Amino acid sequence: MNTLSVTIEGTLGRLAPQTRAVVLILFSTLCFTAMHAVIRYASTEGQVHPFEVAFFRNFFGLLAVLPFALRGRAAALRTKRLKLHAVRGCMQVFAMLMFFYALSITPLAKVSAVSFTAPLFATLGAVVFLGERVPGPAHDRLGAGFRGRHDHRPSRGHRNGSGRRAGHDLLGHLGLRHSDHQDPVAD
DSSP states (O other): OOHHHHHHHHHHTTSOHHHHHHHHHHHHHHHHHHHHHHHHHHHHTSOOOHHHHHHHHHHHHHHHHHHHHHHTTTGGGOOSOHHHHHHHHHHHHHHHHHHHHHHHHSOHHHHHHHHTTHHHHHHHHHHHHHOOOOOHHHHHHHHHHHHTOSOOSOOTTOSSOHHHHHHHHHHHHTTOSOSSSOOTTTO
């Protein structure tokens, strides 16, 4: 074991798994926020084009990952689905270029706020493209997220919150509600 993993395990290993997860998520969020601030600064104050910033981010990322990838003589890079990986890579490059460009023309707080919608669209994409089922309570959260609501409790005087109604309406319009799930809003 290398010294970094021993240090992390010694420090975080004493914490409960849930607490450790929260600490790591907060650290990850801090790192991403710092990276976004540096990208914003470089592309506005430093007058470096956002695509150039993206190139150097990937270049230095490749330098950091390459020793680990080559340790197993590139066995980890072998795939039977090269075309799918190429399509995925192209989509990710496009998404990263657009995100970096957005960071250069939009306030950092607004870009961060919009990026918080990623789980909503990932859930919706999983339902539409992968046929995933969304349980009833998740309709509440999905609908509330799309409506911009921060509370998930029923509205006063209503049996079900408007977030639940919005989630059911959204999934119903898309034809994605379960047939075996009784819709409490429609009762």
